[in-house]
Amino acid sequence: MTRRTLLHLPIAAAGLAAAESPARYDEKLRPQFHFSPATGWTNDPNGLVFYKGQYHLFFQHNPFDVKWGNMTWGHAVSTDMVHWKQGDNVLLPDKLGTMFSGSAVVDWTNSSGFQTGEDKPIVLFYTAAGGTSPESKGQPFTQCIAYSSDGGKTFTKYAGNPVVPNIVGENRDPKVVWHAPTRRWVMVLFLDGNTYGFLTSPDLKKWTLFQKISIPKTSECPDFFEMPVENEPGVSKWVFTGANGNYLVGSVDGRRFEPEVMTQAVQEGANYYAVQTFSDLPGNRRVQMSWMSGGQYPGMPFSQQMSVPYEFRLRKHGYASYKIFATPIREVEALRGTPKTWSDVALKPGENPLAGIAGDGWDIVAEIDPGSAREVGFRLRGRTVTYRSNEKGRNNTLETGGKSAPLALNAGRVKLRILLDRSSIEIFGNDGELAMPFCFIPEDGAGLELLTTGGEAKVVSLKMYPMTSIWRA
């Protein structure tokens, strides 16, 4: 993201009326299967955690305006990571600052001592952004905690805050993970520039800085997690990500993280930022959500949306390299209606098998043999998604929204999966090899097209699933 001005943001009176108008969840640009707040602004997903059948999504929220400011943690819960119910805001600005980004864990061993009854404590880590409100004037950026002893219904800020004093500048965005071999908690924290810190704690309250790393071309919102390598049984690796999803893969040697692979990008789109994975997911899953930053929502009572959750697989990929493959979580498929299907259809220039099909929410699953086509792809409500092949001396690429990324043919075919919502489009190539998320404003009256230029292509298979709204289920 291009950094917003962090300091002293007034709550613009002009936006209040819009933000307070009741949400219908059916507005023209309201995403129908991506989370957006009922009213007001959101940016980063925060505190993604699972406990006793409920997924929690906290989010950077301005309850008073459709612009960034007055940072508060909003809260929504779900039983499937797809249908969300927004509840009361949980962290309100205080004299230490407004409430910037952070994370959550379930404290299974009650290392914090916050447990009072049956429920294990759920502990939130957040940045108190001192100096971003008149009430916190003169305070630095520090890291604080809040906890729930009732399974995530209510949260209390810890009386001993801050738990991490200011280290440097506007250090922020703590993400906490349990490191089983040392039986210690590890916090990764954005420090400055491209530099992040690793801190450790026995009890979530006392933290010690023990390592710093830099990761090129990213800053803010770190995440750190261990994943099994799918195609190397018995091997697991640690992954470190920055806000734009750029990541390092490596190992933890004793306590220190040692990157082993050059920085890679988890996505090649234009609107994917402040990534975070869920903590404590059942079944050893690793699922990431992001803020689809930078979308425009003129006239709406809300602003910004989250990506759908992406399921990660870590695979050995080429010599001594490891790569994350990202696809929409399987739970998204429960929103699919009866598909329109095609198979083994020859597609000639000038033809459009999708002519006359209407609808603004689709899950599209396609396998295409470009044949002799120079370009083959979709035009969806005005947005083109083009697979370009057969050009001497050039890689085959997927192009959309002014971005282009290499995407190879396998046995002469390319696989595309496209999630089309009212104001976003997420494209996945070859079962997670490539992810390209974008926000967009559809063209009024523009329909759906599947087209080819420069030669005949073959649609090996195409399924178009109309999507049900998560707000109507």
Ligand code: FRU
């Ligand atoms: C990332 C970010 C974080 C910060 C938050 C403030 O988008 O700038 O670094 O905590 O947003 O809203």
